[in-house]
Amino acid sequence: MAQERKEFSIIKCDARKRTIKQENWKTVEGEFYIRVFLHADKSSSQKEHFNARRFFLPEGGDPKNPAAKLTLYTKTPSGKNREKSTYMKLIREDVRKFKEHLGYLASVAPDESQSIVKKPKTISDLWALYKEEDLMKRVSLKTFQDKLETDTIQSHQNSFNRYVNLFEDHKTNEFPKNVENKFRQLAPTLPQLKNPHETLSPITVRTIGGHLNRFFDWCSLEEMIPGRPKKLLLPSKKLKKHRTAIPSIDQRKSVEAKLRAEVSKWSKKEYRKKNRTTEHDRFRTLLRIYLLANYASMRRGEVYSLPLRNIDLEAKRIYIEPINEDGGTDFKRNPIQVKFRPKAGEGVDYQPIVDYLVPFLEEDLANRKPEERWFLDKSDGSVWFASPDGMTKGIKIILKEMGIEGGCLHWFRKARLNDIWEKNPNASKHFGRHSEIETTESHYTSGEKPSDLTDLVDQIDKEQALLN
Numbered sequence: 216m217a218q219e220r221k222e223f224s225i226i227k228c229d230a231r232k233r234t235i236k237q238e239n240w241k242t243v244e245g246e247f248y249i250r251v252f253l254h255a256d257k258s259s260s261q262k263e264h265f266n267a268r269r270f271f272l273p274e275g276g277d278p279k280n281p282a283a284k285l286t287l288y289t290k291t292p293s294g295k296n297r298e299k300s301t302y303m304k305l306i307r308e309d310v311r312k313f314k315e316h317l318g319y320l321a322s323v324a325p326d327e328s329q330s331i332v333k334k335p336k337t338i339s340d341l342w343a344l345y346k347e348e349d350l351m352k353r354v355s356l357k358t359f360q361d362k363l364e365t366d367t368i369q370s371h372q373n374s375f376n377r378y379v380n381l382f383e384d385h386k387t388n389e390f391p392k393n394v395e396n397k398f399r400q401l402a403p404t405l406p407q408l409k410n411p412h413e414t415l416s417p418i419t420v421r422t423i424g425g426h427l428n429r430f431f432d433w434c435s436l437e438e439m440i441p442g443r444p445k446k447l448l449l450p451s452k453k454l455k456k457h458r459t460a461i462p463s464i465d466q467r468k469s470v471e472a473k474l475r476a477e478v479s480k481w482s483k484k485e486y487r488k489k490n491r492t493t494e495h496d497r498f499r500t501l502l503r504i505y506l507l508a509n510y511a512s513m514r515r516g517e518v519y520s521l522p523l524r525n526i527d528l529e530a531k532r533i534y535i536e537p538i539n540e541d542g543g544t545d546f547k548r549n550p551i552q553v554k555f556r557p558k559a560g561e562g563v564d565y566q567p568i569v570d571y572l573v574p575f576l577e578e579d580l581a582n583r584k585p586e587e588r589w590f591l592d593k594s595d596g597s598v599w600f601a602s603p604d605g606m607t608k609g610i611k612i613i614l615k616e617m618g619i620e621g622g623c624l625h626w627f628r629k630a631r632l633n634d635i636w637e638k639n640p641n642a643s644k645h646f647g648r649h650s651e652i653e654t655t656e657s658h659y660t661s662g663e664k665p666s667d668l669t670d671l672v673d674q675i676d677k678e679q680a681l682l683n
Contacts, residue, residue: 223251223272223310225285232271232282247285248272251310253317276312283309339384341439342375342430349433374426377405387440398424399448417450424449461630464679466619467509473617474502491546492593500591500599501609506575507533507590509627510676511566512647518624519603520555521590523583528576532565542589543597551601553589564648570673634675646672 227235227245235243252267261268271282288302288309297305318336346368354367381401382391391397402420407413415423424447435444462470481495507513507521517535525534535557542551557564568576584594591599591606600606607623614621622629628647636643 221252221267223249223306226250248282249285249288249306249310251313253314270313272306272309272313274309276309276316278313278316337384337386339375339379341387341434344439345430345433346372350430371426371430373408374423375430377402377423378427380405390440390445395446395448398427399450403450421449460621461633462619462621462626464634467627467630469617470505470613470619471502471509473613474498474505478502491595492599496594497609501613503579503590504606504610504624505627506572508624509631510569510572512628512631513566514558514628515603515606515624516555517557517566519591519598519600519606520553522588523580523590523592524588526568526576526580526590528568528573528580531568531573533568534563534565535559536563537561543593543595545597545601549601551598553598559648566648567646567672569676571676634679635672638675642672 225247226249227237227240227243227247229235229243229245232248235245249272251270251272253270254267257266257268260266274280274283274287288305289297291297350371351368354364378398381398382394385391399420402423403415403417405415407415407419428445428447431440431445431447434440477498478495481493481498484493484495504518507518508515511533513521513533513535520538521533521535522538522540525536527534537557538553538555540553542553545551583592586596587594588596589598593599600609610623614623632643632647635646
């Protein structure tokens, strides 16, 4: 059960203000003072040993004043003794003033961790508290990759920085008049981070506003800001959508032909030295990536974190599930932890295996070594790339060599879904496992796929002369 947090204690110190042990109080001369305990902003050592930060209580609770002797409270100005209940009340009042001077709430309900909450004075103080208490914890639950987690938090931080740029670091009880409508008017005039000569697009303003509204919702729930909850107005959803260019069928065929040719070329080379990986292995890995991105329309993270055990050729399914496993070591022998959380959440979903992929996967799985565990394996149980970014870089090198300009893995995924869309929009939605073709950030749809889905995709492959 939680113990009542100790806010202060009475101590005896020598002339140099060094603490005298209580058992020596009667024999060692000194003065009595009040020691104040702070349970916030502690060092790692203090947290580890459950120690509080310690201060001498200054006269009147003002940090500018010298340390107050106990007699300041126990005796009246005329020298008479005060009752204990009276002088303890005076001490508590000065302790409260002292903590407020330092920017802390003096009275917080004690909990198991004996923590104290820093009192937010400005909107940036409140943001720092929100970032620590809500944002970082929430993002950590949704993203398993350190870089993705850092980038997401930085994106939210950039949104807050833009708010401060517009309305300054005002006090928490002094919001600008009509801030909700002013944000919608002023935000589109802000410059882009990467291109300062261009202003923010309406879609970017909506993203920033979404981050800020989440922040204000938290502030209201935690009763950190007075009055009605703040709700920034955002630009209209009915914005003109620009279709992203996708690779043509000929471009996709040429990329596959290039990768297959390189695999064949390097498979004939004899290596004198037994390296951990070879050029044949590299191109084989890139071919694996391309085939699943293009023909299975799988996302980058899904391909990166795919264990071999999740490929079921008999059922013609590739299962997609949350992964948090040892990924072996990178090329510098540093450990890799493969972490992935699918858009479907914590459940297990699957992607159908179309006929065109079956021969490749049969041959690929048959030639795996016993120690291999990953679809993108180094042949020793380690995933090929230290992170999904390596997949993007590898494919982009090939596209650059071929003079093909455009996206990367998601580029091929979208092209595949577009092929299916032209035949059957509903089938495209299921094959892509989302509700909208236009964006991958829309609400995710999972579950059973239409029974004729793979038949339709196989028919498309036949029409594109990919099957005999």
